[in-house]
Amino acid sequence: MTIAARPWLDEIQAYRPGTRSASADGSMASNESPLGASPKLGDSIAKALAGVHRYPDPLADELRSQLAGLHGVHPEQILIGNGSDELIFLLSTTFLAQGGHAVCADPAYQIDRIGALSVNATITQVPLRDWKHDLAAMAALRADIAYIVNPHNPTGTTRSRAEIDTFTAESPAHLVVVDEAYIDFTTDPEALTAIPLVAGGRVAVLRTFSKIHGLAGLRVGYLVADSAIIAAIRKVRAPFSVGSLAQAAALAALADTGHREAVREHTLRLRGQLVDLLACHGLHAVESEANFVLLPVPDENAFVAGLRTHGVSVRPGSALGAPGTVRISVPTEAGLELLRSALHHTHPANHRETANHR
Ligand SMILES: Cc1ncc(COP(=O)(O)O)c(C=O)c1O
Missing domain, CATH: 3.40.640.10 (Type I PLP-dependent aspartate aminotransferase-like (Major domain))
Structure with missing residues:
Protein backbone atom coordinates (compact mmCIF):
# COMPACT_ATOMS: atom_id res chain seq x y z
CA MET A 1 0.00 0.00 0.00
CA THR A 2 1.56 3.32 -1.02
CA ILE A 3 -1.00 5.53 0.64
CA ALA A 4 -1.04 5.64 4.42
CA ALA A 5 -4.30 5.42 6.31
CA ARG A 6 -5.06 8.46 8.45
CA PRO A 7 -2.89 8.19 11.56
CA TRP A 8 -5.75 8.22 14.10
CA LEU A 9 -7.04 4.97 12.61
CA ASP A 10 -4.05 3.23 14.25
CA GLU A 11 -6.07 3.18 17.47
CA ILE A 12 -8.83 1.09 15.92
CA GLN A 13 -8.89 -2.67 16.00
CA ALA A 14 -11.12 -3.87 13.19
CA TYR A 15 -14.48 -5.29 14.32
CA ARG A 16 -14.31 -9.05 14.87
CA PRO A 17 -17.68 -10.51 13.87
CA GLY A 18 -19.06 -13.67 15.46
CA THR A 19 -18.29 -16.91 13.67
CA ARG A 20 -20.98 -19.37 12.65
CA SER A 21 -20.95 -23.02 13.55
CA ALA A 22 -21.65 -25.71 10.97
CA SER A 23 -25.38 -25.50 11.74
CA ALA A 24 -27.75 -22.57 12.11
CA ASP A 25 -28.92 -24.02 15.44
CA GLY A 26 -25.38 -24.11 16.79
CA SER A 27 -24.67 -20.48 15.84
CA MET A 28 -25.01 -18.46 19.05
CA ALA A 29 -22.43 -15.75 18.49
CA SER A 30 -24.31 -12.84 16.90
CA ASN A 31 -27.62 -12.29 18.75
CA GLU A 32 -29.71 -13.11 15.70
CA SER A 33 -33.37 -14.11 15.89
CA PRO A 34 -33.69 -17.83 16.69
CA LEU A 35 -37.05 -17.92 14.89
CA GLY A 36 -35.91 -16.06 11.77
CA ALA A 37 -37.96 -13.42 9.98
CA SER A 38 -41.74 -13.29 9.57
CA PRO A 39 -42.96 -15.94 7.09
CA LYS A 40 -45.12 -13.18 5.58
CA ASP A 256 -46.66 -8.93 11.56
CA THR A 257 -47.18 -8.32 15.27
CA GLY A 258 -47.94 -12.03 15.78
CA HIS A 259 -44.45 -13.02 14.69
CA ARG A 260 -42.91 -10.41 16.96
CA GLU A 261 -44.89 -11.76 19.90
CA ALA A 262 -43.76 -15.29 19.07
CA VAL A 263 -40.10 -14.24 18.95
CA ARG A 264 -40.42 -12.43 22.27
CA GLU A 265 -42.18 -15.37 23.93
CA HIS A 266 -39.55 -17.81 22.62
CA THR A 267 -36.68 -15.56 23.63
CA LEU A 268 -37.85 -15.06 27.20
CA ARG A 269 -38.64 -18.77 27.66
CA LEU A 270 -35.37 -20.02 26.17
CA ARG A 271 -33.37 -17.33 27.97
CA GLY A 272 -34.63 -18.79 31.25
CA GLN A 273 -33.83 -22.32 30.13
CA LEU A 274 -30.36 -21.25 28.97
CA VAL A 275 -29.60 -19.63 32.32
CA ASP A 276 -30.82 -22.76 34.16
CA LEU A 277 -28.77 -25.06 31.96
CA LEU A 278 -25.61 -23.03 32.56
CA ALA A 279 -26.29 -22.97 36.30
CA CYS A 280 -26.49 -26.79 36.30
CA HIS A 281 -22.87 -26.71 35.16
CA GLY A 282 -21.79 -24.24 37.80
CA LEU A 283 -21.82 -21.33 35.32
CA HIS A 284 -23.61 -18.17 36.43
CA ALA A 285 -24.70 -15.72 33.76
CA VAL A 286 -25.15 -12.00 34.32
CA GLU A 287 -28.89 -11.31 34.65
CA SER A 288 -29.97 -10.39 31.15
CA GLU A 289 -32.91 -8.51 29.66
CA ALA A 290 -31.73 -9.14 26.09
CA ASN A 291 -31.60 -12.07 23.63
CA PHE A 292 -28.21 -13.20 24.94
CA VAL A 293 -26.41 -13.76 28.22
CA LEU A 294 -22.90 -12.84 29.29
CA LEU A 295 -21.07 -15.53 31.17
CA PRO A 296 -17.92 -15.01 33.21
CA VAL A 297 -15.68 -18.06 32.67
CA PRO A 298 -12.27 -19.03 34.04
CA ASP A 299 -10.75 -19.58 30.58
CA GLU A 300 -12.53 -17.83 27.75
CA ASN A 301 -10.52 -19.36 24.90
CA ALA A 302 -10.80 -22.91 26.24
CA PHE A 303 -14.55 -22.45 26.76
CA VAL A 304 -15.12 -21.17 23.20
CA ALA A 305 -12.89 -23.85 21.65
CA GLY A 306 -14.51 -26.63 23.71
CA LEU A 307 -18.02 -25.74 22.58
CA ARG A 308 -16.85 -25.32 19.00
CA THR A 309 -15.66 -28.92 18.80
CA HIS A 310 -19.24 -29.89 19.69
CA GLY A 311 -20.86 -27.72 17.02
CA VAL A 312 -21.69 -24.65 19.10
CA SER A 313 -20.25 -21.24 18.39
CA VAL A 314 -20.40 -18.47 21.02
CA ARG A 315 -18.71 -15.07 21.15
CA PRO A 316 -15.44 -14.65 23.06
CA GLY A 317 -15.75 -11.71 25.43
CA SER A 318 -12.34 -10.31 24.38
CA ALA A 319 -13.85 -9.46 20.99
CA LEU A 320 -16.48 -7.43 22.85
CA GLY A 321 -14.18 -5.63 25.26
CA ALA A 322 -15.07 -8.05 28.08
CA PRO A 323 -12.19 -10.49 28.51
CA GLY A 324 -12.84 -13.41 30.83
CA THR A 325 -16.39 -13.84 29.57
CA VAL A 326 -18.30 -15.36 26.69
CA ARG A 327 -21.57 -14.13 25.23
CA ILE A 328 -24.18 -16.71 24.28
CA SER A 329 -27.19 -15.78 22.14
CA VAL A 330 -30.57 -17.27 23.03
CA PRO A 331 -30.79 -20.30 20.72
CA THR A 332 -33.50 -22.31 19.00
CA GLU A 333 -34.94 -25.30 20.88
CA ALA A 334 -32.59 -27.55 18.89
CA GLY A 335 -29.70 -25.19 19.62
CA LEU A 336 -30.34 -25.49 23.34
CA GLU A 337 -30.09 -29.27 23.02
CA LEU A 338 -26.80 -28.92 21.12
CA LEU A 339 -25.50 -26.71 23.90
CA ARG A 340 -26.73 -29.15 26.54
CA SER A 341 -24.80 -31.95 24.90
CA ALA A 342 -21.71 -29.77 24.36
CA LEU A 343 -21.66 -28.72 28.02
CA HIS A 344 -22.18 -32.33 29.06
CA HIS A 345 -18.85 -33.09 27.38
CA THR A 346 -16.92 -29.94 28.20
CA HIS A 347 -18.28 -29.22 31.71
CA PRO A 348 -19.44 -32.61 33.00
CA ALA A 349 -20.64 -31.43 36.41
CA ASN A 350 -20.65 -28.52 38.76
CA HIS A 351 -18.08 -29.87 41.23
CA ARG A 352 -15.78 -31.06 38.42
CA GLU A 353 -16.08 -27.68 36.72
CA THR A 354 -14.63 -26.05 39.85
CA ALA A 355 -11.95 -28.72 40.20
CA ASN A 356 -10.93 -28.44 36.53
CA HIS A 357 -10.02 -24.82 36.87
CA ARG A 358 -8.01 -25.00 40.06
C1 LIG B 1 -26.31 -2.53 20.83
C2 LIG B 1 -26.36 -2.73 19.35
N1 LIG B 1 -26.58 -1.69 18.56
C3 LIG B 1 -26.63 -1.82 17.23
C4 LIG B 1 -26.45 -3.04 16.65
C5 LIG B 1 -26.41 -3.13 15.17
O1 LIG B 1 -27.61 -3.36 14.62
P1 LIG B 1 -27.80 -3.33 13.06
O2 LIG B 1 -27.83 -4.74 12.61
O3 LIG B 1 -29.11 -2.62 12.89
O4 LIG B 1 -26.67 -2.56 12.45
C6 LIG B 1 -26.21 -4.17 17.41
C7 LIG B 1 -26.00 -5.45 16.79
O5 LIG B 1 -25.67 -6.45 17.35
C8 LIG B 1 -26.15 -4.00 18.82
O6 LIG B 1 -25.87 -5.03 19.61
Missing part, protein backbone atom coordinates in the same frame (compact mmCIF):
# COMPACT_ATOMS: atom_id res chain seq x y z
CA LEU A 41 -42.20 -11.24 4.06
CA GLY A 42 -42.02 -13.24 0.84
CA ASP A 43 -44.89 -11.55 -1.02
CA SER A 44 -43.70 -8.06 -0.20
CA ILE A 45 -40.16 -8.82 -1.28
CA ALA A 46 -41.38 -10.50 -4.48
CA LYS A 47 -43.45 -7.41 -5.32
CA ALA A 48 -40.52 -5.09 -4.63
CA LEU A 49 -38.33 -7.24 -6.88
CA ALA A 50 -40.13 -5.87 -9.93
CA GLY A 51 -38.73 -2.43 -9.14
CA VAL A 52 -35.10 -3.20 -8.35
CA HIS A 53 -33.87 -1.45 -11.51
CA ARG A 54 -34.99 1.81 -9.86
CA TYR A 55 -33.24 3.55 -7.00
CA PRO A 56 -34.95 3.02 -3.68
CA ASP A 57 -36.97 5.72 -1.96
CA PRO A 58 -34.08 7.72 -0.43
CA LEU A 59 -35.77 8.38 2.90
CA ALA A 60 -37.98 5.27 2.99
CA ASP A 61 -41.03 7.49 3.42
CA GLU A 62 -43.60 4.75 3.87
CA LEU A 63 -41.54 3.04 6.55
CA ARG A 64 -40.77 6.36 8.17
CA SER A 65 -44.41 7.30 8.43
CA GLN A 66 -45.39 3.86 9.80
CA LEU A 67 -42.69 4.16 12.45
CA ALA A 68 -43.68 7.74 13.24
CA GLY A 69 -47.24 6.55 13.86
CA LEU A 70 -46.01 3.68 16.01
CA HIS A 71 -43.85 5.90 18.20
CA GLY A 72 -46.05 8.99 18.23
CA VAL A 73 -43.47 11.28 16.62
CA HIS A 74 -43.31 13.29 13.37
CA PRO A 75 -41.80 11.51 10.31
CA GLU A 76 -39.13 14.26 10.18
CA GLN A 77 -37.91 12.92 13.54
CA ILE A 78 -37.00 9.57 11.99
CA LEU A 79 -34.04 8.56 9.87
CA ILE A 80 -33.82 5.05 8.43
CA GLY A 81 -30.34 3.62 8.03
CA ASN A 82 -28.52 0.63 6.59
CA GLY A 83 -28.69 -1.03 9.96
CA SER A 84 -28.31 1.00 13.12
CA ASP A 85 -24.55 0.62 12.73
CA GLU A 86 -24.68 2.99 9.76
CA LEU A 87 -26.51 5.51 11.93
CA ILE A 88 -23.83 5.25 14.62
CA PHE A 89 -21.17 6.12 12.03
CA LEU A 90 -23.32 9.01 10.79
CA LEU A 91 -23.76 10.31 14.35
CA SER A 92 -19.97 10.21 14.66
CA THR A 93 -19.42 12.09 11.40
CA THR A 94 -22.04 14.70 12.22
CA PHE A 95 -21.39 15.33 15.91
CA LEU A 96 -17.96 13.97 16.82
CA ALA A 97 -15.63 14.52 13.86
CA GLN A 98 -12.27 16.22 14.32
CA GLY A 99 -11.86 16.53 18.03
CA GLY A 100 -15.27 15.70 19.45
CA HIS A 101 -15.62 13.65 22.60
CA ALA A 102 -17.83 10.67 23.30
CA VAL A 103 -18.56 8.95 26.60
CA CYS A 104 -19.70 5.37 26.82
CA ALA A 105 -19.50 2.32 29.03
CA ASP A 106 -16.56 -0.04 29.37
CA PRO A 107 -17.13 -2.51 27.81
CA ALA A 108 -18.82 -0.50 25.07
CA TYR A 109 -20.87 -1.60 22.12
CA GLN A 110 -17.88 -1.90 19.82
CA ILE A 111 -19.28 0.19 16.95
CA ASP A 112 -19.80 3.22 19.24
CA ARG A 113 -16.07 3.13 19.94
CA ILE A 114 -15.00 2.46 16.36
CA GLY A 115 -17.36 5.16 15.05
CA ALA A 116 -15.89 7.80 17.35
CA LEU A 117 -12.26 6.84 16.71
CA SER A 118 -12.84 6.70 12.94
CA VAL A 119 -13.53 10.45 12.81
CA ASN A 120 -10.62 11.45 15.06
CA ALA A 121 -12.76 11.96 18.12
CA THR A 122 -11.77 10.87 21.60
CA ILE A 123 -13.80 8.45 23.63
CA THR A 124 -13.87 7.93 27.38
CA GLN A 125 -15.08 4.57 28.56
CA VAL A 126 -16.51 4.40 32.05
CA PRO A 127 -16.34 0.98 33.73
CA LEU A 128 -19.66 -0.69 34.44
CA ARG A 129 -20.92 -0.97 38.01
CA ASP A 130 -22.45 -4.34 38.84
CA TRP A 131 -22.46 -4.97 35.08
CA LYS A 132 -24.62 -1.84 34.50
CA HIS A 133 -23.85 1.61 33.09
CA ASP A 134 -22.40 3.78 35.85
CA LEU A 135 -24.58 6.74 34.96
CA ALA A 136 -23.40 8.89 37.88
CA ALA A 137 -19.76 8.57 36.77
CA MET A 138 -20.69 9.13 33.13
CA ALA A 139 -22.68 12.27 34.05
CA ALA A 140 -19.54 13.83 35.53
CA LEU A 141 -17.89 13.96 32.10
CA ARG A 142 -18.23 16.56 29.36
CA ALA A 143 -19.14 15.03 26.02
CA ASP A 144 -20.59 15.74 22.64
CA ILE A 145 -22.32 12.36 22.70
CA ALA A 146 -23.00 10.08 25.65
CA TYR A 147 -23.93 6.56 24.58
CA ILE A 148 -26.23 4.42 26.70
CA VAL A 149 -26.95 0.96 25.33
CA ASN A 150 -30.17 -0.24 26.94
CA PRO A 151 -30.24 -3.22 27.38
CA HIS A 152 -26.47 -3.14 27.16
CA ASN A 153 -24.42 -5.25 24.79
CA PRO A 154 -22.52 -7.36 25.89
CA THR A 155 -24.09 -7.60 29.38
CA GLY A 156 -27.86 -7.53 28.74
CA THR A 157 -28.38 -5.26 31.77
CA THR A 158 -30.74 -2.29 31.78
CA ARG A 159 -31.20 1.14 33.29
CA SER A 160 -34.69 2.49 33.87
CA ARG A 161 -36.18 5.31 31.82
CA ALA A 162 -36.25 7.40 35.01
CA GLU A 163 -32.49 6.86 35.47
CA ILE A 164 -31.84 7.86 31.86
CA ASP A 165 -34.01 10.95 32.34
CA THR A 166 -32.04 11.94 35.44
CA PHE A 167 -28.78 11.28 33.60
CA THR A 168 -29.88 13.55 30.76
CA ALA A 169 -30.71 16.32 33.22
CA GLU A 170 -27.40 15.99 35.07
CA SER A 171 -25.00 15.22 32.24
CA PRO A 172 -23.33 18.05 30.30
CA ALA A 173 -23.41 15.87 27.15
CA HIS A 174 -24.87 17.70 24.16
CA LEU A 175 -26.61 14.56 22.94
CA VAL A 176 -27.57 11.36 24.76
CA VAL A 177 -27.88 8.44 22.34
CA VAL A 178 -29.87 5.53 23.77
CA ASP A 179 -29.37 2.38 21.72
CA GLU A 180 -32.43 0.17 22.15
CA ALA A 181 -31.48 -2.72 19.84
CA TYR A 182 -32.71 -5.21 22.48
CA ILE A 183 -35.54 -3.25 24.14
CA ASP A 184 -38.18 -5.71 22.87
CA PHE A 185 -36.80 -8.44 25.14
CA THR A 186 -37.07 -6.62 28.48
CA THR A 187 -39.40 -7.70 31.27
CA ASP A 188 -38.47 -5.09 33.89
CA PRO A 189 -41.45 -2.68 33.91
CA GLU A 190 -39.06 0.23 34.60
CA ALA A 191 -36.84 -0.49 31.59
CA LEU A 192 -39.00 1.52 29.23
CA THR A 193 -38.08 3.04 25.91
CA ALA A 194 -36.48 6.49 26.00
CA ILE A 195 -38.46 7.63 22.94
CA PRO A 196 -40.70 9.93 25.05
CA LEU A 197 -37.49 11.75 26.12
CA VAL A 198 -36.70 12.68 22.50
CA ALA A 199 -39.17 15.59 22.81
CA GLY A 200 -36.70 17.33 25.15
CA GLY A 201 -34.29 17.70 22.20
CA ARG A 202 -31.16 16.11 23.72
CA VAL A 203 -32.04 12.42 23.53
CA ALA A 204 -31.85 10.31 20.38
CA VAL A 205 -32.94 6.67 20.25
CA LEU A 206 -31.55 3.96 17.98
CA ARG A 207 -33.60 0.93 16.98
CA THR A 208 -32.95 -1.98 14.65
CA PHE A 209 -34.87 -4.52 12.57
CA SER A 210 -32.02 -7.01 13.09
CA LYS A 211 -33.16 -8.50 16.39
CA ILE A 212 -36.84 -9.10 17.15
CA HIS A 213 -37.80 -8.64 13.48
CA GLY A 214 -35.11 -11.07 12.34
CA LEU A 215 -33.89 -8.95 9.42
CA ALA A 216 -30.17 -8.78 10.25
CA GLY A 217 -29.26 -9.80 6.69
CA LEU A 218 -31.25 -6.97 5.11
CA ARG A 219 -29.75 -4.12 7.16
CA VAL A 220 -32.44 -1.76 8.44
CA GLY A 221 -32.25 0.39 11.55
CA TYR A 222 -33.58 3.81 12.53
CA LEU A 223 -32.91 6.83 14.64
CA VAL A 224 -35.62 8.78 16.47
CA ALA A 225 -34.44 12.30 17.34
CA ASP A 226 -35.23 15.98 17.19
CA SER A 227 -35.89 16.98 13.57
CA ALA A 228 -32.88 19.36 13.61
CA ILE A 229 -30.61 16.44 14.52
CA ILE A 230 -32.07 14.34 11.72
CA ALA A 231 -31.68 17.24 9.26
CA ALA A 232 -27.99 17.65 10.19
CA ILE A 233 -27.29 13.94 9.69
CA ARG A 234 -29.12 13.89 6.37
CA LYS A 235 -26.47 16.23 4.91
CA VAL A 236 -23.80 13.56 5.17
CA ARG A 237 -25.67 10.33 4.55
CA ALA A 238 -25.46 8.30 1.37
CA PRO A 239 -28.84 9.02 -0.24
CA PHE A 240 -29.79 5.45 -1.15
CA SER A 241 -28.32 3.44 1.69
CA VAL A 242 -31.43 1.37 2.41
CA GLY A 243 -32.37 -0.90 -0.50
CA SER A 244 -35.90 -1.31 -1.80
CA LEU A 245 -36.15 -4.99 -0.80
CA ALA A 246 -35.05 -4.09 2.71
CA GLN A 247 -37.66 -1.32 2.90
CA ALA A 248 -40.41 -3.67 1.70
CA ALA A 249 -39.34 -6.37 4.16
CA ALA A 250 -39.23 -3.95 7.08
CA LEU A 251 -42.76 -2.74 6.30
CA ALA A 252 -44.05 -6.31 6.16
CA ALA A 253 -42.21 -7.22 9.36
CA LEU A 254 -43.72 -4.25 11.12
CA ALA A 255 -47.20 -5.42 10.17
